[in-house]
Amino acid sequence: MTTLSYASRVSGKERPRRSLIARALRFWPIVPALVFLAVFFLVPVGEILQGGLFDANGRFGLAQFGRIAETPVYAKVLWTTFSIALTTAALSVILGYPVAYLLSRxxxxxxxxxxxxxxxxxxxSYLVKTYAWMLLLSRTGVLATLGNSLGLGSHPGVAVPSLTGVLIGMVHAMLPLAVMTMLPVMRGIDTRYAQAAETLGADRGVSFLTVFVPLSAPGVAxxxxxxxxxxxxFFIVPALLGTPAQTMIAQLVISSVLETFDMRFAGALSTVLLLCSIVIFFAYDRIVGLSSLTGEIAERARGSLLRSWAFGALFMIGRLIPQRKRGKASGMRAPRFGALHAYTLVVLAALVAPVLSVIPYAFTRADYIAFPPRLFSLRWFSTFAASPVWRSAVLRSFEVGIGTAVLSLALGFGATLALTRMRQRASKPLFALLVAPLIVPRIVIAIGLLYLLARLGLTGTNAGLIVGxxxxAIPYVVVTLAAGLRQFDWRLDDAARIMGASAPKRVATILIPLIAPSVTAALLFAFLVSFDDLTIAIFVSGGINTTLPKQMWDDIQLAVTPTLAAVSTTLVALIALIVWVSSFLKREPH
Incomplete structure (x- = not known):
C-alpha cells in the first residue's frame, strides 16, 4: 500500500512535469523568430525612441520635438504627410471595395x-511604377502629347510634378494592397446571411447594405x-512626382541622415511617425482585432458591428432603394457581366497599363525618351547587360533576395506553426509582434537598423541587408502561412502522431506537402519584398556595389533614360514570371 501510494505520488508529480516539458517543446519553434525580431526590430526601434529624447550634447530633453513643433516648415510637412496618406487610404479603399466584392463572389x-x-x-517595384507615371504624366509625356494632338490641350494640374501626380502614383501603388487585404475577409462572409435576409423580404440591395457591408467592415478597416x-x-513617389510642397516626413528623415548628418533629429521625426502608427495600430486592434489581417472576422468585431448605429443607418439607407419583384433568395452570387464587371476591368486596366507602358521605351533607337518611341532596337538591353555597375547590382539583389527568402521562411514557418498550437490569450500578443514590422513605417525600421548594424560592422554587407x-519579410511569411494553416485539417496530423510518426516527420511528410502553395507563396513574397526594397538599401547597402533598386534610384534622380526603361522592362518580366510560377504551383494539386 505504501509503495503504491508513493508510486502514485511520484507519478502524479512527474506527469505535470512531463506535460509542461512537452508543452514547452511544442512552442519552441517560435523562439528563433522572437529572438530575431527582439534584436533586429525592437532594439533598433527602441533606440529611435530614445535617440529623439536627447539633444546634440547628449542631454535629456524634448528639444528635438520642440524644434518640430515650433518650425512652420516641419509642421507643414507633418500636415502634408498625414493628409496625403489619409487621402490615399480613402481612395484606395473606395476604389478597391467593388473589385474585392466581385472577386469574393x-x-x-x-x-x-x-x-x-x-x-x-x-x-x-515602386520605382518602376513611379518611373512609368513620370513617362505618362510629364509635360512631354504620353497623355500630354495625345491631348495636344487631339486638340484637348494639356492640363498643368495633372502633369508632374504636382499634388495630383503624387496622389495618382500613390493610389496606383496602394490600390492592389487594399483589394488583397479586403478580399479574404469578404470571402469569409457566409452567404447564408444574405439568403436569410432575402427570404425575410429584403431585396439584394438591402441585403448587401445591411448584411454584407457591416460584415466586411473589418476588412475595410x-x-x-x-x-x-x-x-x-513613402518617399519615392513624392520625391519623383511631387513638388517641394508635397515633401513628406520620410524625405526629411533621409535628408537629415544623408545630407545634414543630424541623426538625433532624424530619430525625433521617426519617433513622431512611430507613435502615430502605434496609436492607429492599437485603435484598430481594439475596434476590429488583429485576426482580420489573416482574413478572419473576429466574433467580437462581428457582434459589435451588427449592433452598432452604422448597421441601423445602413438598414435605413437600404430601405430607400426601390424594391424589385422578389423571387427566390439569390444569396450573393456574382452577377452576370454588367456594370460591376466593367468597373473592375477599368480598374485592372488602370493598374496594369502604366506598368506595361514602360516596355516600348526599352526598344527605342533614340538616345533619349520621347513619345512615340522610335522602334526597334535592343541596344539599351545590351547597355544594361554590359554595364558592370548594373550587373553587380542585379547579382547582389538576387543574392540578398534568396538569402532573405530562406531565412524569413525558416523563422516564419516555425513561428506560425507554434502560434496555431497556442491559446488565443498567448498567441495574440505574439502575432502582434510578428506582424509589427508590417505596421511600423519602413523608414523608422531603416533608421533604427542603421544605428545597430553600424555598431555590429554589418553596414555595406550582404548579411546586413539580409537581416534588414x-x-x-517575416510579417508577409507569417500572414501567408497563417492563412494556409487555417485550411489545414489537423486530424491528419493527429492520425500520423497516433501511428507513431515524430513531429519533424509529420511536418515534412504531411504538413508541408498539403500547404505547399502557401509555403511557395510565402517564399516568393519574401524574395520580392527583398528584391524591391529601397528604404533599407539606402541606409545599409553602402559603397558603390549596391542593390538594383538603389542603383535605379541613383540613376532616376539624374535623368530619365532608355536604360532605365530596359531595366524596368526586365523587372516587369521577372515579376510576371514569378507570379505565373506561383499561380501554376497553386493550381498543380487540382
Whole structure:
C-alpha cells in the first residue's frame, strides 16, 4: 500500500512535469523568430525612441520635438504627410471595395485568373511604377502629347510634378494592397446571411447594405490601416512626382541622415511617425482585432458591428432603394457581366497599363525618351547587360533576395506553426509582434537598423541587408502561412502522431506537402519584398556595389533614360514570371 501510494505520488508529480516539458517543446519553434525580431526590430526601434529624447550634447530633453513643433516648415510637412496618406487610404479603399466584392463572389478558378492582374502591379517595384507615371504624366509625356494632338490641350494640374501626380502614383501603388487585404475577409462572409435576409423580404440591395457591408467592415478597416501606415513612410513617389510642397516626413528623415548628418533629429521625426502608427495600430486592434489581417472576422468585431448605429443607418439607407419583384433568395452570387464587371476591368486596366507602358521605351533607337518611341532596337538591353555597375547590382539583389527568402521562411514557418498550437490569450500578443514590422513605417525600421548594424560592422554587407530585409519579410511569411494553416485539417496530423510518426516527420511528410502553395507563396513574397526594397538599401547597402533598386534610384534622380526603361522592362518580366510560377504551383494539386 505504501509503495503504491508513493508510486502514485511520484507519478502524479512527474506527469505535470512531463506535460509542461512537452508543452514547452511544442512552442519552441517560435523562439528563433522572437529572438530575431527582439534584436533586429525592437532594439533598433527602441533606440529611435530614445535617440529623439536627447539633444546634440547628449542631454535629456524634448528639444528635438520642440524644434518640430515650433518650425512652420516641419509642421507643414507633418500636415502634408498625414493628409496625403489619409487621402490615399480613402481612395484606395473606395476604389478597391467593388473589385474585392466581385472577386469574393467568383468561383475559385475565375477569381485566381482575375487576381493575376492585381498581383502583377502589386509586386512590381515602386520605382518602376513611379518611373512609368513620370513617362505618362510629364509635360512631354504620353497623355500630354495625345491631348495636344487631339486638340484637348494639356492640363498643368495633372502633369508632374504636382499634388495630383503624387496622389495618382500613390493610389496606383496602394490600390492592389487594399483589394488583397479586403478580399479574404469578404470571402469569409457566409452567404447564408444574405439568403436569410432575402427570404425575410429584403431585396439584394438591402441585403448587401445591411448584411454584407457591416460584415466586411473589418476588412475595410484592415485595408485602410495598412495603406495609411505604408503611405506615411513613402518617399519615392513624392520625391519623383511631387513638388517641394508635397515633401513628406520620410524625405526629411533621409535628408537629415544623408545630407545634414543630424541623426538625433532624424530619430525625433521617426519617433513622431512611430507613435502615430502605434496609436492607429492599437485603435484598430481594439475596434476590429488583429485576426482580420489573416482574413478572419473576429466574433467580437462581428457582434459589435451588427449592433452598432452604422448597421441601423445602413438598414435605413437600404430601405430607400426601390424594391424589385422578389423571387427566390439569390444569396450573393456574382452577377452576370454588367456594370460591376466593367468597373473592375477599368480598374485592372488602370493598374496594369502604366506598368506595361514602360516596355516600348526599352526598344527605342533614340538616345533619349520621347513619345512615340522610335522602334526597334535592343541596344539599351545590351547597355544594361554590359554595364558592370548594373550587373553587380542585379547579382547582389538576387543574392540578398534568396538569402532573405530562406531565412524569413525558416523563422516564419516555425513561428506560425507554434502560434496555431497556442491559446488565443498567448498567441495574440505574439502575432502582434510578428506582424509589427508590417505596421511600423519602413523608414523608422531603416533608421533604427542603421544605428545597430553600424555598431555590429554589418553596414555595406550582404548579411546586413539580409537581416534588414528579413525583418520586413517575416510579417508577409507569417500572414501567408497563417492563412494556409487555417485550411489545414489537423486530424491528419493527429492520425500520423497516433501511428507513431515524430513531429519533424509529420511536418515534412504531411504538413508541408498539403500547404505547399502557401509555403511557395510565402517564399516568393519574401524574395520580392527583398528584391524591391529601397528604404533599407539606402541606409545599409553602402559603397558603390549596391542593390538594383538603389542603383535605379541613383540613376532616376539624374535623368530619365532608355536604360532605365530596359531595366524596368526586365523587372516587369521577372515579376510576371514569378507570379505565373506561383499561380501554376497553386493550381498543380487540382
Amino acid at each position: 467568383m468561383p475559385g478558378r475565375s477569381r485566381e485568373r482575375w487576381l493575376l492582374w492585381i498581383v502583377l502591379p502589386f509586386w512590381t 484592415a485595408a485602410g490601416l495598412l495603406v495609411f501606415i505604408t503611405s506615411l513612410g 530585409h528579413t525583418v520586413l
